[in-house]
Amino acid sequence: MTAENPRILLVEDEELNRTLVKAVLARARIAAVRDAEVLDASTLASARTRLAAEDVDLILLDMNLPDGSGLALASELAAGTVATGRPRPTVVAVTASVLPQDREAALQAGCDGFLDKPYAAADLVATVAEHLSRRSGQDRS
Template sequence: MRYLLVEDNAELAEAVLRRLMLDGHAVDHAPDLATARDCLAAADYDLILLDVMLPDGDGREFLASSRVHLETPVIVLTARSQVSDRVDALDGGADDYLTKPFDFVELEARCRAVLRRRGGSARNQIALGAATFDPLSGTLSHQGRSTALRNREIRLLEIFARHPGQILSKPQLMDRLFSYDAEVTENAIEVCVGRLRRRIAGTGLSIETVRGLGYRMEIAAA
């Protein structure tokens, strides 16, 4: 998953980036609203973590004005804890609200919850034919056998799982797996796909190469 963190506190931003990237997410950091606009114009994001008080404006006003064309789920991060502040953020288009200081475990849980709601699911587990994928535990289960996946494999399978049967190009996968400042080539995607193919072998899942277009995950009937 690719996140955009809009936060001007460098120390907090670094801590959040480090934690989310350890989970295998690609995270871009914008220290102000101008940079956030540039990031949103250049890439698609699965989730935005948005501070309220930023050097060049109010994150809530930015969110409210952006909701006309921005469908990406947003979690507002702020030191303000009054009920009215939370109501303003939610009514302004936020999907959730987290008060600083916060625990990283809670941040991760809220990110998962927001993404589940946007995906129309109430559970972490994703049914893939006869297999079950749990992004939280990083396991793929099939016929009583559970396979542990590495972080990059978890995120790649999560991308395919949310777009079953859809062709995803290498640039699209790079955009979801790596932040904009990561120095990677399309060969990195080939390596990641190759590793994931070995992990899912025998589970009824397969990743097909569509020549000249990209990759597509096929799911055998349960």
């Protein structure tokens, strides 16, 4: 994360969900979350395009997208096959699939965190704040 405001890529196929997440983050009491620039993508293909062109600190990655599983993108990022030329963004899986094996699959694919749907606005903000804070601490070292 740079000294500038953090950048979050929200990968979510449902327009209403994208709008709600952006509204929740914009109203957060935590400045790093509230001041973050939120980019969005509705498919894996558009997420890959955004990542190739944009510097992103955190990805909120829906697991079920029209063109495949978010796990594919998480795996590509973990393996370094998404050529961004920048440090790998932190990836948080966001999914309604809450079985233990689903969580384990997300972590094995390279996700750094997991957020169950449906979630409370406070849980979303806390998750984003936690991962931005971790990333900020890593950048200082």
